[in-house]
Amino acid sequence: MKHETHLGSKLDALLKTLQQSTSEPEAKHLLTDTVAQLRATLEPLETVAPIRTIHHFACTGGTVISRFLAATPNARLLSEVDPLSPLAKGQFNPLDLSLLYRDAHPTVRAQDQIAIFLAGLQVIYARVQAQGERLILRDHSHSHFCTGRVIPERPTLKQIIAPHYPVLSVVTVRHPLDSYLSMLHNKFAHFTPHALEDYAARYMAFLDNYADEQIVKYEDFITDHTTTMAIFCSLLDLPNSSDLQNIAPGISLTGDSGRSGIALKLRERRDVPKDIHGMCERSTTYQDLCHRLDYTP
Structure with missing residues (x-):
């Protein structure tokens, strides 16, 4: 999930592509109206709460x-x-997959630990957002x-x-x-x-x-x-x-x-x-x- 992504720019690109594929004025007008409605519906979702x-x-x-x-x-x-x-090595923690993986593989790569962390953070972030927190x-x-x-x-x-x-x-x-x-x-x-x-x-x-x-x-x-x-x-x-x-x-x-x-x-x-x-x-x-x-x- 990247907060730099903008739904509006994607809709504009989609509209341009579809309009180029048809020469019918009515079809182009319909496409424009449809994209405008999508924009009105989806733009509020672009507001991404900060961490x-x-x-x-x-x-x-x-x-x-x-x-x-x-x-x-x-x-x-x-x-x-x-x-x-680097702390907490070898400590009992059945809930922490990253820690368990690191203890099982002492040469674990930092990018793997980060990936595990971000996967968990994505779940937490979505839940917090859904609960208005x-x-x-x-x-x-x-x-x-x-x-x-x-x-x-x-x-x-x-x-x-x-x-x-x-x-x-x-x-x-x-x-x-x-x-x-x-x-x-x-x-x-x-x-x-x-x-x-x-x-x-x-x-x-x-x-x-x-x-x-x-x-x-x-x-x-x-x-x-x-x-x-x-x-x-x-x-x-x-x-x-x-x-x-x-x-x-x-x-x-x-x-x-x-x-x-x-x-x-x-x-x-x-x-x-x-x-x-x-x-x-x-x-x-x-x-x-x-x-x-x-x-x-």
Whole structure:
């Protein structure tokens, strides 16, 4: 399913071909009227609803933000999506054909994993459309940018989806030092080496891949979630609601690695070990990252 396909242009081409095959004026007039009626009937179907995507690093407040997005009217949010994730190898998951196939064939091609993913997404998208819902995919960017010794050369989640569906995306961030400390605390450093300089370089690569997307800060969301949710809803073409704060706590999502509770308040920074203090002072990439995101290093 490619959203670039236009029914109107196809009808015009069909009309031109049929008119060239007849010289009878009445037949040409009938063809013109028939195509006009088809156009009026089919053109409303050309409106293809977008898939919304949200992208962030681990430990940046993505779960609480995603809960609020999932709480918007008629939203259907799938949490932590990445069809090319290298994680979860060998884990019991009888529902995931892609994972089972990868475990059975360690040399499985990325394009095969993508094809399996897109086949499933097509079914989900059609069902969501039929039910009048809005599909949101929460990217598991950590799988792409924070695993292994080097960032793999592979498409992002948006690059996988965009050739087949219209996509509306947003990137969320948190102060890099806070997310780095939380990542270490939660033992999510799935990449090596995992010094602050390396983390900052991976963060930069992530931002480069989503350079065209609007960035929204976790701190702004916590400080004023009403205004920030209005921004999210505008960027993602989602209906807003005054009940989001009441609905969101009841939504269960994967990836809830943060400190307990859903209270919307800024928390004190975790203790910064002496060696990490030194990293902050020495890492030029970390300092550049903070400046890029308008944070104080």
